[in-house]
Amino acid sequence: MSEDFGNVTELSNRDDGFRLSSHFMSKIRVMNRNIRHLPMSTAERLVVRQSSRYNMANTADLQLGAGGRKGLVSTNAAYLTCATGATSPGGVTRVTSVIEQLKLGYVFLLLQMASNKSKGAKSKNQPPKKKQRNDLFIDKKRPTKKDEVLDDVSDGHSEEEEEAGDLLDGDDDDVSEISDEDDAPLADDFLQGSDDNEDSGSGSTSGSGSDSDSDETDIEEKSRAIDEQRAREEKDAQAEMELNIKEESDEFRLPTKEQQRPPDLANLQMRIKEIVRVLSNFKDMRQEGTTRKDYIDQLKIDLGSYYGYNEFLIRVLVDMFPVVELMELIEAFEKPRPTCIRTNTLRTRRRDLANFLSKRGVELDQLSKWSKVGLVVYNSHVPIGATPEYLAGFYYLCALSLYFFYIQSASSFLPVMALAPQEKERVVDMAAAPGGKTTYVAALMKNSGIIYANEISEARLKSLTANLHRMGVTNTIVCNYDGRELPKVLGQNSVDRVITKDPSVKTSKSLDDIQKCAHLQKQLILAAIDMVDANSKSGGYIVYSTCSIMVPENEAVIDYALKKRDVKVVPCGLDFGCPGKPRRFYPLVHNMDGFFVAKLKKMSNAKKNPINSEDLETIVQTQRPENTPIDKDNTEELKQNLKKQGNKWKKESLKKNVLSKNGKVESPPTSKTKKRTETGKVESPLSSKKRKRRFPSKEEISEAREGKRKAMREKRKQGRKE
Numbered sequence: 001m002s003e004d005f006g007n008v009t010e011l012s013n014r015d016d017g018f019r020l021s022s023h024f025m026s027k028i029r030v031m032n033r034n035i036r037h038l039p040m041s042t043a044e045r046l047v048v049r050q051s052s053r054y055n056m057a058n059t060a061d062l063q064l065g066a067g068g069r070k071g072l073v074s075t076n077a078a079y080l081t082c083a084t085g086a087t088s089p090g091g092v093t094r095v096t097s098v099i100e101q102l103k104l105g106y107v108f109l110l111l112q113m114a115s116n117k118s119k120g121a122k123s124k125n126q127p128p129k130k131k132q133r134n135d136l137f138i139d140k141k142r143p144t145k146k147d148e149v150l151d152d153v154s155d156g157h158s159e160e161e162e163e164a165g166d167l168l169d170g171d172d173d174d175v176s177e178i179s180d181e182d183d184a185p186l187a188d189d190f191l192q193g194s195d196d197n198e199d200s201g202s203g204s205t206s207g208s209g210s211d212s213d214s215d216e217t218d219i220e221e222k223s224r225a226i227d228e229q230r231a232r233e234e235k236d237a238q239a240e241m242e243l244n245i246k247e248e249s250d251e252f253r254l255p256t257k258e259q260q261r262p263p264d265l266a267n268l269q270m271r272i273k274e275i276v277r278v279l280s281n282f283k284d285m286r287q288e289g290t291t292r293k294d295y296i297d298q299l300k301i302d303l304g305s306y307y308g309y310n311e312f313l314i315r316v317l318v319d320m321f322p323v324v325e326l327m328e329l330i331e332a333f334e335k336p337r338p339t340c341i342r343t344n345t346l347r348t349r350r351r352d353l354a355n356f357l358s359k360r361g362v363e364l365d366q367l368s369k370w371s372k373v374g375l376v377v378y379n380s381h382v383p384i385g386a387t388p389e390y391l392a393g394f395y396y397l398c399a400l401s402l403y404f405f406y407i408q409s410a411s412s413f414l415p416v417m418a419l420a421p422q423e424k425e426r427v428v429d430m431a432a433a434p435g436g437k438t439t440y441v442a443a444l445m446k447n448s449g450i451i452y453a454n455e456i457s458e459a460r461l462k463s464l465t466a467n468l469h470r471m472g473v474t475n476t477i478v479c480n481y482d483g484r485e486l487p488k489v490l491g492q493n494s495v496d497r498v499i500t501k502d503p504s505v506k507t508s509k510s511l512d513d514i515q516k517c518a519h520l521q522k523q524l525i526l527a528a529i530d531m532v533d534a535n536s537k538s539g540g541y542i543v544y545s546t547c548s549i550m551v552p553e554n555e556a557v558i559d560y561a562l563k564k565r566d567v568k569v570v571p572c573g574l575d576f577g578c579p580g581k582p583r584r585f586y587p588l589v590h591n592m593d594g595f596f597v598a599k600l601k602k603m604s605n606a607k608k609n610p611i612n613s614e615d616l617e618t619i620v621q622t623q624r625p626e627n628t629p630i631d632k633d634n635t636e637e638l639k640q641n642l643k644k645q646g647n648k649w650k651k652e653s654l655k656k657n658v659l660s661k662n663g664k665v666e667s668p669p670t671s672k673t674k675k676r677t678e679t680g681k682v683e684s685p686l687s688s689k690k691r692k693r694r695f696p697s698k699e700e701i702s703e704a705r706e707g708k709r710k711a712m713r714e715k716r717k718q719g720r721k722e
């Protein structure tokens with residue numbers, strides 16, 4: 001049995017990893033950018049198994065190990081280890097393991113090669129019995145005299161073996177990739193036999209049945225020798241295989257401190273995947289002696305390096321989402337959102353616009369079922385922001401820029417759809433530039449009623465007014481105020497609907513940013529509520545929306561509004577998004593930017609109680625994402641500001657309200673809480689007003705405050721213990 005490096009079987013490199021093209025081929029050829037050549041002896045068969053856990057250095061060896069042949073091939077980025085075992089009577093060899101590095105990951109290929117070295121002589125010999133045939137697959141090679149004898153005896157292979165090969169080797173389609181010249185002579189001839197080797201066995205001991213038949217003892221001895229040899233070689237091969245597998249252990253290990261220098265991107269990505277894999281089955285897959293926190297910490301570092309997020313963002317995201325979802329979300333953020341345009345129904349119809357634009361070479365389609373005016377642009381031969389239709393105000397271009405959390409895209413439709421402005425209403429857009437929402441509101445109102453489009457930045461007023469003109473909006477008054485001042489300017493309870501959008505256009509966020517934004521947003525939402533008239537016939541609604549996925553900027557703001565004003569959350573009327581009344585939209589699910597929309601209905605024009613010490617705590621807590629350590633300086637500053645503000649409000653409130661004994665500000669009596677006099681009669685509000693109000697003394701106030709603080713401290717302590 002001679003070495004034959006000329007014959008190779010083909011493996012093809014596919015997206016999903018390696019697939020063995022064929023088996024029982026006379027050639028073994030690994031088609032991969034990394035591996036050029038895998039020299040094997042003729043008629044070896046490959047069985048491929050794949051795993052993605054191997055982190056191999058770029059070396060270029062092919063080794064045929066214990067008891068087999070050694071070969072070296074030039075490959076440019078793969079380390080292959082093949083160990084051959086003893087030769088079977090049938091000349092079938094089982095080979096080894098091959099470890100391979102692929103483009104984006106490391107793939108472990110275990111190649112078991114069953115040599116079909118001997119291919120002839122069937123015609124002169126009985127095919128081996130079934131059991132014998134099965135044995136052949138675990139037998140190893142190294143040509144011995146006996147091998148040669150038996151090589152000649154055993155030839156061809158059974159259908160069962162072929163089937164087994166099919167199962168192990170992959171698609172039959174790939175067989176066709178092998179050229180005819182690769183095929184035949186040695187293929188599939190194991191049990192069928194062939195005459196090729198008939199005469200080329202090992203001379204006198206060939207299995208032709210002529211010489212050896214006469215000497216049974218000799219054969220028995222030889223057979224015993226073969227068995228012994230085989231056992232030895234099997235042992236060697238097993239040892240080597242175990243060694244190889246051990247060397248390239250399947251276990252993923254976290255890097256030690258020394259290994260934590262910046263890895264290359266491929267390694268980094270691989271490690272992220274591995275950590276996610278381990279975290280999703282932590283009990284079974286974790287490295288001994290490590291905690292979940294170890295993996296999470298490494299994941300945060302790696303995500304930060306790979307995706308370029310700051311530490312704070314990663315920390316918040318990791319705290320918010322289970323790792324698998326987090327990976328999907330981050331991947332989705334990486335993909336650009338589609339460019340969307342909104343038809344300006346003040347100027348044209350969507351169908352007509354689509355026709356105009358497609359004539360100009362714009363490839364577009366309807367945005368989706370949920371919008372009657374949106375179009376998605378896939379490709380355009382003309383600048384979509386400079387077509388005559390654009391300049392004539394036929395559409396508003398929604399995807400202007402790609403920020404991380406602040407992106408204008410299809411999601412900017414949703415707040416206006418939730419607002420559902422009606423004709424002839426008075427509507428306020430509190431932070432309006434550059435006018436995406438205002439122009440949409442105007443279109444829905446068919447230019448009737450009044451829109452107050454407010455923008456704090458003078459510089460941004462230009463883009464706002466330019467868009468209003470371009471889009472033919474005529475029912476809008478542009479204002480230049482801080483939104484928080486608007487109730488004073490426009491009057492309290494004076495409009496039907498208000499839309500308020502997060503005022504930030506930042507590209508990245510820190511804890512400080514989020515705290516400041518959340519604080520401003522709370523003030524803006526109260527101002528928005530104060531402007532709306534609860535008794536409006538058609539309205540009484542406030543829509544609050546952000547492009548942020550941060551809880552302190554979303555749910556916490558709504559929570560705050562619910563505490564401070566007589567409002568309730570009502571359905572947005574958007575039948576998609578994540579469940580719950582306020583809607584969260586995630587790019588991975590909805591193919592739009594991370595987005596939050598909440599709709600409030602103002603129930604009465606009465607205000608709830610001003611801030612008390614409890615609220616101060618609530619504000620600080622809700623501004624901090626859960627489980628996220630607070631930046632001490634910022635928090636102190638924020639606390640100070642809030643306390644100042646709180647004190648001011650408190651002073652005012654003390655004039656109007658009575659502190660109860662436990663320090664809580666008592667709400668104005670409602671019909672349910674109307675006090676009864678000692679005689680059991682319900683006191684009318686009028687009579688209670690008439691009664692002289694008793695204000696608490698300073699001592700009572702400070703006592704109540706102290707009691708409150710104590711209770712809070714106890715509560716926190718208990719929380720920490722838990």
Ligand SMILES: C[S@@+](CC[C@H](N)C(=O)[O-])C[C@H]1O[C@@H](n2cnc3c(N)ncnc32)[C@H](O)[C@@H]1O
Nearest residue numbers: 431432433434435436437456457482483501503
């Ligand atoms: C994200 S943009 C609004 C986008 C706009 N709603 C649209 O649909 O085109 C936020 C705007 O809020 C403005 N802004 C920031 N703080 C504000 C405040 N206190 N009052 C009013 N506007 C503010 C910013 O200058 C910025 O133009």
